[in-house]
Amino acid sequence: MISKETIDKVFELARVEEVIADFVVLKKSGANYKGLSPFTNEKTPSFIVSPAKQIWKDFSSGKGGNVIAFLMEHEHFNYPESIKYIANKYNIEIVETNNFPENIEKKNERESLFIINKFAVSSFKENLNKEVSDSLEYLINRGLSKKIIDDFDLGFCLPKRSSFYESAKTKGFKDSYLEKTGLIIFNEEKVIDRFRDRIIFPIKSLSGRVLGFGGRTTISSKKTAKYINSPESEIYNKSKILYGIYESRQSIVKDDLCILVEGYMDVLQFHENGIKNVLASSGTSLTEDQITLISRLTSNIVLLFDGDTAGVNAALRSTDMILEKGLNVKICSFPEGEDPDSYVKDNKKDKTLDFINNNSKDFIEFKLSFYNEDLKDEDKKIDVIKSVIKSISKIPDRLKQEVYIKKCSQIIDIDESTLFNSLSSTEKNNSRLTRNKRISKNNDLSIVKKKKNIKPNNYFYELEKQIITILLKYGDNEITYEDVILSHSENGDIKEEKKNIKSKVFEKIFLDLQQDEIEFAHPPFQKIYKKLIELYNNQNKFVFEKFVNELDSDLSKIASDILIFDEKYSLHDWEKRNIYVKKIGSELSQLVNETLLNMRRYLIDERIKKLQKINIDKNKDELLQEVMRYSRLKKVLSSKLNRVV
Structure with a gap:
């Protein structure tokens, strides 16, 4: 157990506004701080932090409390973990009266998975640093320094079929939990390390806890997937996390901009060259949950992608989702044959930032530029304009909509009133679809909601x-x-x-x-x-x-x-x-x-x-x-x- 002296010291030194600022962008508002709720998808800030009282309140979800309550709600820490997190943040020595026995079975399932992942990181890092394979040389040849490799806790899983499993068993970890992390595959009578003979990329939460892993092979083979990820688990949901969020969060807040790339190496190479406000969707399509996560840190996003058709289509899908969340988005495509990793490696920080600044386009400029040939055909031109209007209809801010309608009108030389009429028609269709979904959902949940909304109000x-x-x-x-x-x-x-x-x-x-x-x-x-x-x-x-x-x-x-x-x-x-x-x-x-x-x-x-x-x-x-x-x-x-x- 953590000693009372340590707990008292934590409460004495911890500042609720400083701890919460690690997860939420806070802005001064009188004597308090305000920010967007980290628990709901609100667009108007209702999350309040009071430095004077050392408490917080989220009016959109009803949650509130002290600094410990925030960590327990947001990071799903238990009480001791919350104390330890704050102690580490403020360099407070943790004194324990009775150390917890190293018996994983006494932990709940969620904590067991986190503990195993933490052990896996240290084990994989040790393997990489022993230079037991050419993996470290591979990373260095890709342009990564030892500092970046250490900062991101990169590692290596040995080629032997069950090397990590054998190491984990010596620590007393339970088979069922090892399987649930996705690190181990139990196949009939065989036990296999999922990431054997792969470079390991730990995927962390906003607070730095390891949720899952990505693994890259250095072997060129059509039979072997270049990248594999942890399967979904109690603690890992790939649609709700972005690679680099822990290492990049402070720079994103500072620069008020998130550069979004596709892969692990893109993030690492950008960090290597001093551009640290960057995240990766790890090869998956951008999701609403991921956009919401970004919105906790900034309202400005630049999408970087390869210039091929697949990259363009992915960018266009992401654009509408970002606009719908009320965020600002620009799109930047790289020259043919280049990707973010290779470009920043060859051109370094300043030239890369200049390229991004000079070539980033808003969604109207990008769509009209990409479909430039289609604009020469009247029928195709109508489809392109409808696509632009559909994107504008996603924007919740009416003033922004009007600005973009005016811009669209000037570029394609069509009367504003015509475009506004088309926007109105599109919004009616959107409302009808939304209403139908809502009715369907309400029919299923109406009884539950009636019970849930009962509040003491006498x-x-x-x-x-x-x-x-x-x-x-x-x-x-x-x-x-x-x-x-x-x-x-x-x-x-x-x-x-x-x-x-x-x-x-x-x-x-x-x-x-x-x-x-x-x-x-x-x-x-x-x-x-x-x-x-x-x-x-x-x-x-x-x-x-x-x-x-x-x-x-x-x-x-x-x-x-x-x-x-x-x-x-x-x-x-x-x-x-x-x-x-x-x-x-x-x-x-x-x-x-x-x-x-x-x-x-x-x-x-x-x-x-x-x-x-x-x-x-x-x-x-x-x-x-x-x-x-x-x-x-x-x-x-x-x-x-x-x-x-």
Whole structure:
């Protein structure tokens, strides 16, 4: 187990905005930071990070919490892994009281696969560095330096049929997990290393965890595939990851541009020559998930591809998908016989960047240029224009659409109004198709969605939330409030005397709720309330960051949600529901008092409603008297709230 001292050090030094910035592009917004949600496909930023409170909130997905919660949600780390990730980032020594036994069977499946992949990387790297084959020489001859080879953790799997398997078994790894990583193939009675006699390219997540592998043979043979990849697994989905994302992420953010290439060697060669904002789709067609991943880092993409027909068609398919996600895209094709790898190797950084800048075209210029011959034939020209209009229709930004329509009009010399009419017709067809898909999907999921969308939104929930908010923000503050003290006069009559009472906010809330025997109806609020009262009663100094870090992930998320915005304490038309509460910023004692009064008033209202629904012949007078007693009490509370019943 990781020692408490290490955990405390992690929470002391970790900055939530710095950790999250490794995965999400954040921009300053007042006292907070904003960015696109890493959990949904939103186009307007609703992901908020608060440096002051050291918490984050994603309003598009509802997720939120502290820095640990982010890593657990985004990277699917468990708690110890999250602590270790932050410790490594801030160079904190990890002290463990009891080291975890090296027994893979005690790990869950997902973690087992990550552990095996990590071992595989070190094993393959060791093989490559031993120079047991010509693989290292091959990479060096391709123009890669030892630094780039090490930075990307390139390796080599030995030619022997089951060399890696035998090595893995000495570490106690389970056969079923070795097979699930895709590293080992169990074929009847044979055990085969999938990547035997291949150069290994580890494929990493945004945080640097190894998800899978690519393998390249150095043997020229028609019977042997040049490249093979890990099969899909619990941790590897090739449609959701891009090669180089871990090594290139910071440069993409810095340059606000992603250069997208096809293969592993393209990425490596670009890095070798100092161009580091580059990713590869690893020979697969670009997917929506991959575009979404890029959008976390930048909204600008340049597609680099070979100038053959297959490369052009792939680029055109990708272009429409990128436009549909609201990103900016340009296309750059290399001269015949060249590819990104060879071009940057021969021309180095500056000439390559000049070539890309001078030859990158937007989708209109590219399509019209590529189909230039077709524009000479009237029928084919119409098809080309329709293709351009279809691409424009994918763009969600209306202003961008208009700019591109004007540009298209100027290039092909067709009236803008004609093109706008064609765009409108295309968009109607798109909407019809989208609507039909949505209806089909909703028919399957309507029952599930109805259940899922049920949220607590009643009066008492809001009032309980307000109590927690007050305790979180002002629990230790001292307030003065007016209270009525009942006493007996000399002749025995009961008299009321108004007195100003001083107390801490938490004491006032605790005593009032206890006196009226009011219990929280919502368990999460009840748990947070008990922890807060216990903390204040022990006279501990309240520090929100420390408090939220000690809560479990669910409670941490709730506490973070409450305080993510100071300006978010709107009461959502409570007056229309006969609930009147002073907003944050009013006099604190009045805020506390009126919130408690509203809570009592609401409970009395509920009690009266229940009594009125009771339909019995006997004891009707007694029931009526009870209703009247509660009504009088409600009137007293309403008068204290300066409201008429």
